Amino acid sequence: MPDVFTPAKRSEVMSRIRSTGNAATELRLVALMRAAGITGWRRHVQLSLGTTAMSVPPSSSASPAAPGKAKAGGKVKASAPTPATRPLRVRPDFIFRTQRVAVFVDGCFWHGCPRHATRPRQNRKFWDEKIARNRQRDLLVTRRLRQRGWTVLRLWECALTRQRQPRTLARLRRALEK
Structure with a gap:
């Protein structure tokens, strides 16, 4: 069945879908930590890291009017932060606040695991x-x-397999003991 949206509209629709995290992988780590008696962690706590200077092109829908200037109809619209000054906030998968340890569980596909990442054949450049x-x-x-x-501590999704769990737990314990 052909797509009912144009490619531009499909892109807009898909850009509005927000990830809810890799719950299955995170739950595997939760079970592993509970079985090992590791406590004191919290999930998805937002941390502010200042501002970012990532090179993100401005959106094409940006208004040509100067920020804070009155628009037609007399309304003043607050300007959004520019990409150069956008606040950088992050939600690690787990944090241990007292030890100041942040743990990320990176998916092999989404973060390019050197051992297990696959490359889709379609739209490879994207x-x-x-x-x-x-x-x-x-x-x-x-x-x-x-x-x-x-x-x-960045853990690959594949590090949570039964065979690699002991090494993963050892890495986590070492990070918590520092």
Whole structure:
């Protein structure tokens, strides 16, 4: 069945869909930590990391009027932060606030695991760029958190398999003991 939307409309519709996280993978880590008696963690706590200077092109729907100027009809619209000054907020999958440890569980596909990532055959350029942006953002977030005194632990989704769980638990314990 052909798509009922034009490619531009489909892109707009899909851009409004927000992720709810990788619940199954996170729940595996929850079960692993509970079985190991690791406590003191919280999920999805928002941390503010200042502003970002990521190079994001301005949207094409941006108004040509100067920020804060009156528009037709006399209304003043507050200007949104520009990409260069946009606040950078992050929600690690788990945080241990007292130890200042942030844990991210990165999906093998979405973050480009060197061992298990697959590349879609369709629209390969798009996906390569998407995963590269994800990795660039991960690097920025990790650096910012470390600058603020956090220990950052990034776990691959594949590190939660039964065979690799002991090594994953050892890494987590080492990070918590620092």
